[in-house]
Each structure stands twice: as structure tokens, then as C-alpha cells.
Amino acid sequence: xxxxxxxxxxxxxLIAFLYAIPLYLIAHWGHRLWRRTGDSAFLWMRxxxxxxxxxxxxxxxxxxxxxxGSNAVSNVIRALYPSIIPGTLGFIxxxxxxxxxxxxxxxxxxxxxxxxxxxxxxxxxxxxxxxxEGGLSS
Amino acid sequence: MNPANIAQxxxxxxxxxxxxxVISWIPLLYTLWLFQIWRRKRETCYIWLxxxxxxxxxxxxxxxxxxTHFFVAAVASGxxxxxxxxxxxxSGMFGxxxxxCILMALAxxxxxxxxxxxxxxxxxxxxxxxxxxxx
Numbered sequence: 068x069x070x071x072x073x074x075x076x077x078x079x080x081l082i083a084f085l086y087a088i089p090l091y092l093i094a095h096w097g098h099r100l101w102r103r104t105g106d107s108a109f110l111w112m113r114x115x116x117x118x119x120x121x122x123x124x125x126x127x128x129x130x131x132x133x134x135x136g137s138n139a140v141s142n143v144i145r146a147l148y149p150s151i152i153p154g155t156l157g158f159i160x161x162x163x164x165x166x167x168x169x170x171x172x173x174x175x176x177x178x179x180x181x182x183x184x185x186x187x188x189x190x191x192x193x194x195x196x197x198x199x200e201g202g203l204s205s
Numbered sequence: 206m207n208p209a210n211i212a213q214x215x216x217x218x219x220x221x222x223x224x225x226x227v228i229s230w231i232p233l234l235y236t237l238w239l240f241q242i243w244r245r246k247r248e249t250c251y252i253w254l255x256x257x258x259x260x261x262x263x264x265x266x267x268x269x270x271x272x273t274h275f276f277v278a279a280v281a282s283g284x285x286x287x288x289x290x291x292x293x294x295x296s297g298m299f300g301x302x303x304x305x306c307i308l309m310a311l312a313x314x315x316x317x318x319x320x321x322x323x324x325x326x327x328x329x330x331x332x333x334x335x336x337x338x339x340x
Contacts, residue, residue, distance in 0.1 A: 082297060089304035092324065096311040099319045109314070116258075116307060161231055164258065168235065172242040172251070181238055 083128040090124065093117040108170035115163030123156040226270065232263035250313035257306030265299035 094117025101109035169177055236259030243251035312321055 086297075086300065089301075089308060093304070093307055093311065095324055096308070096319060099324060100311065100314055103318050104315045106315070164235065168238045168242070171239075171254075172246045172248075175245045176238060176241040181234070181241060 079128050083124050086124045087121055090117055090121045094121070106170070106173075108167055108172075111163055111167035111170060115160055115167050119156055119160045119163060123153055123160070126156065127153050222270070229263055229266040229270070232259045232266065235259040236263065248313070250310045253306050253310035253313060257303045257310060261299055261303040261306060265303070268299075 094113050097109045097113030097117055101107070101113065165178065236255055239251050239255035239259060243255065308321075311319070
């Protein structure tokens with residue numbers, strides 16, 4: 068590998084490395100929170116905001132350097148890779164984040180509740196809704 | 206077929222514009238969701254997560270939409286270095302702000318039970334074992 072190629076590649080790998088540090092911290096933090104609290108929202112967070120974005124970053128940086136050919140296929144893949152590969156992993160990430168959000172705050176806001184116009188007032192700190200309280204009292 | 210021709214292809218340009226428009230709805234959904242959770246729980250961590258997952262990526266996407274014009278122009282002119290740096294700078298700057306907000310959210314989750322420095326302590330401390338037994 069010539070020195071000019073190394074100079075050209077260094078910023079990309081440096082950025083990938085700098086990106087991977089906070090992603091690893093997020094994944095590690097999510098895992099620790101899950102272990103302490105047992106809340107599965109943090110496990111989903113670990114994969115949605117940590118592991119999948121790390122894979123996404125590595126693949127996004129690695130693919131263009133794997134396609135070094137100058138034929139038509141290589142050019143098309145180089146032109147389209149920012150949409151296809153990050154798009155697929157990004158879609159998986161979006162699904163994981165949506166599952167994570169549905170579990171955050173002990174699942175106090177589900178997906179369908181987002182589209183309800185009237186929103187119930189703040190729930191008590193013990194996590195019980197007004198219906199639960201009624202059920203307990205009866 | 207060279208990259209300049211591909212970049213000037215109307216289909217590619219259509220998706221280059223459509224992609225950020227479609228994607229910008231996702232951070233808005235996250236923002237709405239986290240705002241609803243915050244309304245019910247009133248915990249700071251959800252505001253941080255709303256910023257990190259919702260508002261910052263939303264404005265990043267909108268700015269990227271505006272800069273798409275310049276990206277396509279850079280590819281068409283064969284200026285790959287400009288393209289690379291503009292892409293990494295625009296994504297990187299907002300990415301770092303976004304990560305900062307998410308890390309702040311994680312520091313505040315569960316009443317700040319796992320602090321930043323706790324991450325570098327031994328993974329299986331006695332505190333963890335107690336909590337696992339209790340859980």
C-alpha cells in the first residue's frame with residue numbers, strides 16, 4: 068500500500084474509530100443499566116444505539132475500499148453503497164429504536180398511543196395508571 | 206459508466222432528495238414519543254434522549270437535504286476529497302452532538318444509577334451481584 072493511499076485512508080479510519088468510541092460507550096452503558104435495573108428497554112438500547120451503529124460505521128467505511136475496481140459494476144456499487152448498506156442496517160436500527168421506545172418508562176407510551184389526541188395526565192411515580200389504581204382499590 | 210454520470214442520473218438525484226425527506230420523519234417520531242414519555246414521567250433523561258435521537262438528527266437531516274445539491278455538484282466535478290470531507294464533517298459534527306446528548310441521557314437513566322466512571326469499574330462488582338440477586 069503506497070503512502071499516498073495511506074494518507075487518503077487515514078482520515079476515514081480515524082473518523083470511524085472516533086465514531087466507534089461513543090457507540091461502544093453507549094452499548095456498554097446500556098448493558099450495565101440493563102444488568103442493574105433488569106429493564107429490557109436498556110437491552111434494546113444497547114443493540115439499537117450501540118451494536119448496530121458500530122456495524123454500520125465499520126461496513127460504511129470498509130466497503131468503498133473493498134471495491135477498488137474501475138469497471139461498471141464497481142462504479143455502480145460505489146455510487147449506491149451509501150444508500151443500500153447503511154439503509155438496510157439503518158432500517159434494522161429504526162425498528163430496534165421503536166421497540167426500545169415502546170419499553171422505555173415501563174412502557175408508559177405505546178406506539179398507538181402516540182396517535183391519540185387526548186393524552187392522559189402524568190402517571191404516578193409508582194408506574195400505576197388510574198385504571199390500575201381503580202383495580203387495586205376494588 | 207463513471208461516478209459523474211451516475212451522480213447526474215435523474216433517478217439517483219431523485220432518491221438523493223427523497224431519502225432525507227423520508228428519513229426526517231423518523232427523528233420527528235422519536236421526538237414525539239420521547240416528549241410523551243417525558244410528559245408522563247418528568248425525568249430529565251428523556252429530554253436528553255429527545256435531543257440526541259430526535260431534534261439533532263432532524264436538523265442534521267434537513268441540513269443534509271440542503272447540502273445535497275453541493276454533494277451532487279462535488280461528485281459531478283470529480284472532487285472526491287471535497288465530497289468526502291463535506292460528508293464526514295456534516296455527519297460527524299451532528300453525530301458528536303447527538304452522541305453527547307445520548308450519553309447524558311444514559312448518565313441520568315434510572316436515577317443516575319450507572320455513572321460515567323462506573324463504566325470503567327470491574328464489570329461484576331459486589332453491587333451488581335446484590336442487584337442481580339434482588340432482581
